[in-house]
Amino acid sequence: MHGTSLIIDGKPDHVHMLIGERPVHSAAQIVRVVKTNSSRWMRENHSPKFVWLTGYGVFSVSESSIRAVSAYSADQQEHHKKHSFQEEFVAFLKRNHIEYDDRYIWD
Numbered sequence: 001m002h003g004t005s006l007i008i009d010g011k012p013d014h015v016h017m018l019i020g021e022r023p024v025h026s027a028a029q030i031v032r033v034v035k036t037n038s039s040r041w042m043r044e045n046h047s048p049k050f051v052w053l054t055g056y057g058v059f060s061v062s063e064s065s066i067r068a069v070s071a072y073s074a075d076q077q078e079h080h081k082k083h084s085f086q087e088e089f090v091a092f093l094k095r096n097h098i099e100y101d102d103r104y105i106w107d
Contacts, residue, residue, distance in 0.1 A: 002021075002022065003019045003020060003021035003022075003025075003030065004019060004020040004021075005017070005018075005019055006018040006019060006020060006066065006070060007069075007070045007073050007074060009073045009074060009076055011076055011077075011080070011085065013085055014085045014089075016073040016076060017034070018061065018066070018069055018070060018073055027058040030058075031056050031058065035052045035056075038052075039051070039052060053106075055104060055105050055106075057089065057105075086106065089105070090105075
């Protein structure tokens with residue numbers, strides 16, 4: 001895979017990544033590679049017990065929205081003063097009429 005990282009911002013309970021990737025790769029393939037490589041790096045350099053949650057959210061973004069999504073990702077600390085990541089994620093799903101089951105998004 002030859003994606004381009006546009007912005008990556010990590011918090012203790014989640015990570016936002018805005019990446020450009022060729023459409024020949026599925027979201028699941030991209031997430032598998034990111035989780036595998038970052039888990040190895042985290043275990044070797046910071047925390048031998050590091051693990052990712054099983055679930056993840058992937059959303060496509062149009063070229064015209066990249067600037068707004070980058071600004072949003074960079075401002076996570078401010079966003080989470082008002083709402084937790086979990087509250088914000090569920091509100092996003094509802095706002096965009098995306099069905100979900102609580103049993104599978106917070107494992």
